[in-house]
Amino acid sequence: MRDTIFLTGATGVIGQALVPLLTVRRDIKKVHTLIHNTPAGSSFEGVTAVSGNVALDEDLGLNDLWLEEIVEDVTVVIHAAADTRFSAPVAELRAVNAGGTQNLLAFASRCRKLRAIVCLSTVHVAGKRTGAIEEEIVEHSAGFVNSYEQSKYEAELLLRDKMKELPISVVRLSTVLGDSRNGEAAKLAAIHQGLRLYYHSLAPMIPGFPSSPVDLIASDYAAAAIAHLAISNFSPGSVFHLCGGQDVLSLDDLLKQTHEAFVRYRPSWRKRSIAAPSIVGLPTFELFAQSVDEVGDNLLRHSVNVIRHFAPQLAYPKTYEDAGCALALASMGVEKPRIADFYPKVIRSLVESGWADQKISTTPEAVAI
Amino acid sequence: MCENSGAFKILMDHSPQPLVGVTAIEYVLGSETVAVGDLETRGLLETPASRLQEFGFHCVRLSREPSYELGLRAARKLLDAASVDPESVEAIFYVGATPLSHAVGTDDPRSVFNYPVAQLQYELELTRAITIGVSQLGCAGLMTAVSLARSFLISHESATRVLCVSSDVLPAGSQREMIYNVISDGACALLVEKGAQKNRILSFHQVTKGYYWDLTTKKNEIAAAYFPTARAIMQDTLRDCGIDWPSVGLILPHNVSLRSWEILLGLVGAPAEILFSDNIARFGHVIAADNWINLRDAVDGGRIQPHDKLLLFTFGFGANWACMLLEH
Numbered sequence: 001m002r003d004t005i006f007l008t009g010a011t012g013v014i015g016q017a018l019v020p021l022l023t024v025r026r027d028i029k030k031v032h033t034l035i036h037n038t039p040a041g042s043s044f045e046g047v048t049a050v051s052g053n054v055a056l057d058e059d060l061g062l063n064d065l066w067l068e069e070i071v072e073d074v075t076v077v078i079h080a081a082a083d084t085r086f087s088a089p090v091a092e093l094r095a096v097n098a099g100g101t102q103n104l105l106a107f108a109s110r111c112r113k114l115r116a117i118v119c120l121s122t123v124h125v126a127g128k129r130t131g132a133i134e135e136e137i138v139e140h141s142a143g144f145v146n147s148y149e150q151s152k153y154e155a156e157l158l159l160r161d162k163m164k165e166l167p168i169s170v171v172r173l174s175t176v177l178g179d180s181r182n183g184e185a186a187k188l189a190a191i192h193q194g195l196r197l198y199y200h201s202l203a204p205m206i207p208g209f210p211s212s213p214v215d216l217i218a219s220d221y222a223a224a225a226i227a228h229l230a231i232s233n234f235s236p237g238s239v240f241h242l243c244g245g246q247d248v249l250s251l252d253d254l255l256k257q258t259h260e261a262f263v264r265y266r267p268s269w270r271k272r273s274i275a276a277p278s279i280v281g282l283p284t285f286e287l288f289a290q291s292v293d294e295v296g297d298n299l300l301r302h303s304v305n306v307i308r309h310f311a312p313q314l315a316y317p318k319t320y321e322d323a324g325c326a327l328a329l330a331s332m333g334v335e336k337p338r339i340a341d342f343y344p345k346v347i348r349s350l351v352e353s354g355w356a357d358q359k360i361s362t363t364p365e366a367v368a369i
Numbered sequence: 370m371c372e373n374s375g376a377f378k379i380l381m382d383h384s385p386q387p388l389v390g391v392t393a394i395e396y397v398l399g400s401e402t403v404a405v406g407d408l409e410t411r412g413l414l415e416t417p418a419s420r421l422q423e424f425g426f427h428c429v430r431l432s433r434e435p436s437y438e439l440g441l442r443a444a445r446k447l448l449d450a451a452s453v454d455p456e457s458v459e460a461i462f463y464v465g466a467t468p469l470s471h472a473v474g475t476d477d478p479r480s481v482f483n484y485p486v487a488q489l490q491y492e493l494e495l496t497r498a499i500t501i502g503v504s505q506l507g508c509a510g511l512m513t514a515v516s517l518a519r520s521f522l523i524s525h526e527s528a529t530r531v532l533c534v535s536s537d538v539l540p541a542g543s544q545r546e547m548i549y550n551v552i553s554d555g556a557c558a559l560l561v562e563k564g565a566q567k568n569r570i571l572s573f574h575q576v577t578k579g580y581y582w583d584l585t586t587k588k589n590e591i592a593a594a595y596f597p598t599a600r601a602i603m604q605d606t607l608r609d610c611g612i613d614w615p616s617v618g619l620i621l622p623h624n625v626s627l628r629s630w631e632i633l634l635g636l637v638g639a640p641a642e643i644l645f646s647d648n649i650a651r652f653g654h655v656i657a658a659d660n661w662i663n664l665r666d667a668v669d670g671g672r673i674q675p676h677d678k679l680l681l682f683t684f685g686f687g688a689n690w691a692c693m694l695l696e697h
Contacts, residue, residue, distance in 0.1 A: 201580070204593040205636065272580040275597035284635030288596070291628050294423075295416050295549050300589040 002029035003231055004073040004113075008054055008104065009080030010035060013176050014120060016186045017223035018078070023047055027231060032070050034060060036081065054081045054100035060107050074111045078230050079104050079119045086146040086190055086309035093151035101155040105162050114167065118230040121172045123215065123243050125153040128316045135239045135324045137170065145312045167236040171229055173222055174243035174320065180218035180337035183345030184353075190310040191216075192350060198255075198277060199262060199269070199356045202303040205278045207285035208314030210252035215244045215320060218337045225325075228332040235328060245322035247339055251279055251314055254343075261347035266356070282315040389519040390565025390695065394665040395447035397439050398652060399432030399538070399554035413545040421551055425627025427650040429545055432538045432554035436470045437485040439556035440536030441492055447532070447558040448493060455494045459528035460521055461486055464503045464510035464535035466656045466685065471504055489534065498532065507685025508623055509575065511535040511557065511657035512693055516573045518561040533559040537656040548592055550625045550654045557658035568664070568679070572609040572694040574602050581688035591688055595629075598690050600636045603682055606692040610678075614639045618677030618697070619667060623659040623684060624649045645672060659683065664695075673697050 005022055009015045010033035022031050023046050031047040034054065050070075053061035062070065083096035101119065108117050126133045127144035137160040144150040159168050178185035185192055197203040225242050229235070249257065255276040262269045280288075285308075292304045329336075350356070403411075405426050409418035432439055440463070448455065463486030465471045473483040486500040503514045511533060518531035536556035539545070545552050576598060581591045607613060620643050622630055627649050634641055645667045648659070655662060660681040667673050679695040 201590040202593050204596045273578045274580070275594060275601060278597040278600050278636050280636050284632055287628070287635065288632045291632065295420060296592070297589065300592060303589070303593070 001075070002027055003075045004029050005031045005076050005078060006034070006070055006074040007031060007078045007080065008034040008060075009082060009120070010049065012080055012082070012084075013186045013189070013219055014173070014223055014226065015080045017179070017219045018080070018226060019047060021223055021227050025227070025231065030073065032066075032074065034062075034081065054079075054103055055096045056103070058103050058106040060103060071107075071110050071112070073113065075113050076116045076230055076234075077104070077108050077111070077114065077118070078226065079117065082120070082152070084148060084189070086148045087305060088147060090147035090150055093147045094154060097148070097151035098154040098158060101158050105158065105166060108166060116230055116234040116236070117166055117168045118226065118234070119155070119159055119168060119170050120226065121156055121170050122149065122152050123172045123174045123241055123320045124149045124313060125156055125172065126318060127153065130316050130318050133241075133318050133320050135241050135321055137239055145316070146309050163237050167234070169229065169235055169238045169240065171226055171240045171242050172320075174215040174217050174241075176219050176222055177216040177343070178218065178346035178349060179220045180342035180345070181220060183342065183347070183349030185346060185350065186219060188355070190306060192355070193306045194311065195258060195347070195350065196356060197303045197306060198258060198274070201272065201274045202300065203277045203307060205280045205285055205288060206251065206307060206314065207282045207312050208251050208279055209317060210250060210279050212251040212314040212317040213248040213319055214251055214254045214314065215248045216339055216343065217243055218342050221334065221337050224334055225329055225332065229328060233328050233331060238324065238328070240325035240328060241320045241322040242325055243320045243322055244339055245320060245326070247336070248319070249339055249343065255279075257343055258347060261344045262351065264344075265348045265351040282312060285312070285315075386523055387563050388565055388569045389522050389561060389563055390567055390569035391515060391559050391661070391664070392562045392565050392567060393447055393451040393453075393560040394557065394661050395443050395450055396555060396557040396658060396662045396665065397443045397446065398655065399430035399434075399439070401431040401433070402428050403431055404428050405551060408545050408551070413543070414551075415544065415546050416549055421546070421549070421626075423628070424549065425646070425649045426551040426653050428652055429551050430553040430555060430652045433541070434538065435473070436465060436536040436538040436554075436556065437473050437488065439538060439554065440485060440534045440558075441489055443536065443556040443558040444489060444493055444532060444534045447560060451560055453530065453560065456497055458495045458498045458530050458532050459525065460518065460531045461490055461495060461498045461500050462503050462514040462518055462531060462533045463489060463500065464506075464514045464533065464657050466504075466507050466510055466537050468504070469540065470537050471502055485536075495532065505687065506657075506689050507687050508654070508657050508659070509683050509685030509687070509689040509691040511559070512573070512660060512681060512683055512691045513575060513689075515559060515561055515570070515693070516575070519570050519573075522561065522563045529563045531561045533561055535657040547654075548588060549629075553652040553655045555652070555655035555658050555662070557655070557661050559661055567675075567697055568695045570693060571678070571696055572606050573692070574606045574609070575689060575691045576602055577687060577689050579687070584686050591686075594688065595684060596633060596636055599633055599682065599684065602690045602692045603637050603680065606680065606694050610694055612678060614643075616678055617643055617680050619673060619679050620644045621660045621663040621667065621679055621681045622646065623682065624652070624654045624663070625684075657683070657685070668697075
């Protein structure tokens with residue numbers, strides 16, 4: 001039986017990489033994508049884009065026509081929709097990330113042919129935990145670096161509670177950097193903004209330790225892996241870490257490689273003699289951030305806030321176990337791109353795209369998905 | 370002995386160098402003491418006074434005298450206090466952070482060539498001294514001048530003494546705040562001597578980053594760049610001499626905000642107790658003179674013991690970072 005896919009978050013970083021992969025698979029009959037805040041329609045053959053909103057209700061904002069067809073036909077749900085604004089109030093993020101997940105589960109329970117629900121999450125649900133993080137949903141009280149982490153954690157708890165009733169697996173992604181082949185980043189996320197601040201000498205310090213692991217993953221590989229875990233090798237009740245795992249850069253190495261790549265791909269940057277951000281303890285970083293909040297102007301305040309809403313994660317060093325994911329992906333036949341290979345490509349793509357020359361906005365970030 | 374970076378360092382490493390140090394320090398501040406709150410009332414601050422007080426600033430000293438007069442008074446005070454024979458001074462390095470400090474101005478446009486260092490040489494009867502102006506280094510000027518004086522003394526075998534004088538007075542009615550720091554008027558005179566038995570220069574580092582030359586458009590970038598480069602230069606200076614923070618007796622800072630120093634200490638891993646911060650509240654930032662005023666006051670206050678290692682750090686627009694290690 002060929003699958004009918006229902007994909008939420010199709011315009012996000014992963015969604016954009018996933019759609020073309022789904023359309024070329026012979027084991028897929030049809031793909032419905034749920035589009036929020038974007039005109040419906042699709043540029044891909046075999047893909048229908050329908051308007052909706054996971055946060056709205058248990059019908060996901062679908063009109064009756066689409067609702068009936070999708071509930072009738074869908075066999076695989078891939079839930080990628082999320083509000084990824086790290087700095088947004090937790091209530092707003094909870095409404096989309098936890099509330100949206102709850103709505104999706106209620107919707108999925110009505111899909112009669114459903115065989116798989118793959119929900120995308122983040123490895124950062126581990127929050128302020130340190131050490132080795134297992135591929136399992138664990139309640140913890142360590143706290144979170146930002147509201148996004150917290151809202152995704154809450155969503156996972158909802159998923160865990162429904163795993164006995166519905167065929168659910170959770171795929172936690174680490175930070176998605178860009179395409180391993182050409183380095184392109186579909187959307188600029190916090191890490192790309194942080195790199196841009198470094199490029200412009202607006203990133204004085206980063207909390208963490210020189211040895212803090214920075215786990216990054218390529219978008220093309222992530223998309224291929226998700227398709228595999230959803231369609232070819234679905235495993236209900238599983239949690240997967242789609243991440244670098246053992247193949248990570250230390251924070252110190254990341255900054256060195258960034259500097260080298262800036263110089264290599266924009267030789268004129270060297271003459272600025274911009275120092276790499278200092279790696280500092282969290283209290284020192286917080287004192288600096290507080291000072292900028294108190295007296296800095298908008299540009300510096302914005303710059304520090306960009307860093308403040310994700311980088312403190314590096315002050316809670318951790319590694320993500322990914323043996324289960326590696327085993328599940330063994331039959332995919334695609335080797336995981338190595339960070340040392342694709343990181344410079346992403347920097348090159350950013351530099352050559354004119355990313356550095358765009359004016360740094362001081363307005364709040366837009367809803368990502 | 371440690372020395373500046375680059376080719377000069379290699380040359381110095383291959384030949385024994387005479388010890389050079391700062392043997393006498395005198396300073397003069399503007400005569401009017403004004404509380405930070407009063408500066409706000411006068412419209413001379415950008416940041417609320419309450420915030421600057423939280424950052425450690427309480428008062429500043431304003432001068433009605435021109436910078437040259439303050440410089441002359443500081444230098445005369447030093448020559449008298451140290452009983453220096455004017456004939457024994459081989460050079461004067463005159464430091465000013467602003468162009469205004471390098472001319473004894475009159476209504477005549479030609480007065481831009483009225484150099485205060487020459488007038489100082491004449492007034493103080495330092496007839497054998499050559500005169501050199503040190504400018505465009507912002508608040509790093511005096512530390513750089515001391516390093517230049519050291520090089521001068523080493524390269525001139527018969528020379529034994531150099532007078533370094535820094536003086537800056539902001540024009541009346543000027544803003545008294547620069548990037549969240551409060552500025553005083555003042556002058557400082559130093560005697561740099563060959564064969565010095567105290568405050569011997571062990572190491573000096575200076576980094577200039579011209580990317581930050583335009584203060585008016587790069588204010589945020591300067592504020593952000595300050596910390597990582599400050600950390601690097603302080604670490605390099607200590608590494609030069611093979612020592613770490615436990616071996617440093619006192620940090621003699623430039624008197625920027627206490628908050629800024631708290632952050633920098635956290636960054637470099639130095640304990641707060643070794644920061645001599647008394648003068649930040651008393652008169653704030655005296656342009657290029659801070660480190661040396663602090664050295665003088667720390668000595669007078671009994672905070673420094675013989676052979677203590679003293680780390681002096683400053684930052685000047687340009688942008689220039691400078692760090693010197695002394696042995697008392």
